[in-house]
Amino acid sequence: MDTAKPLRFSARVLWIFFFALLDSYSNVSADGLSLVVAQPTTLNISSGLPVEISPGSKPGALMVCERVQIHGLSRLKDLKKFAHSMKVKVKVVETSPRVRLQKVEVCFHRNTSLAIGMCPQGQWEKLAKGSWVRSTSPYDHKLLDIRMPGPSFEIVEVSIKEEFLLYRVLFLIMGIIMMMLAPSLSKSIVFYYSSAMAVGVILVILMVLFQGMKLLPTGRKSSLAIFMYSSVIGVGSFLLRYLPGLLHSVLVEIGISEDMYNPV
Structure with a gap:
């Protein structure tokens, strides 16, 4: 009994340290274009970095790539956002006849060790009718790579928006009720x-x-x-x-x- 209390205290300290580590990771700042979930905004991109060996592209083809960093919310400070979802949208605002909309591709990942435009071939997704939408957790720190055939970069609009999902609250309430009724149901x-x-x-x-x-x-x-x-x-x-x-x-x-x- 005497050793149980120190073990519980150590476990709580480890959990707090773990969540603090995740929180610090999700708020890492770096150079380049970025969007913050706490301040949903729209970002217009009109230039990029030329890349010659982007995976999945034709040999010798020049691709123009750009990266947008999306910084998620703090798990400790914004726990009330558990029922929210973050919607990331990419839209081509202006395009020239030289670049077809099907040639614009995006890669949504969290691997910071990859250089811009170096996502594996299977992770690139093409835009459908000039736009691309993906939902993710508001606590995630994600990277969004955009590429298109060079030598110029068309104007691309990247926006993030929070959405409240009522079914998550309902599932939480149902789970609590089922846990309370578990002794009688068993x-x-x-x-x-x-x-x-x-x-x-x-x-x-x-x-x-x-x-x-x-x-x-x-x-x-x-x-x-x-x-x-x-x-x-x-x-x-x-x-x-x-x-x-x-x-x-x-x-x-x-x-x-x-x-x-x-x-x-």
């Missing part, structure tokens, strides 16, 4: 039977959907998916009303009643 036979049957029904439905999507032609997959999903919703709403009574009757028939697990 002793309920009805909960075990109902959860097992629900998982089985969901797995069967997913298998039927998967096999049906494989058998139909490619052009008709969307209509089939809409039909199947609507059917699943209808059947699911019916089962939600029918299963409780069925479970109760089955448990009574096999000799399991409420008196057996809720004695007076």
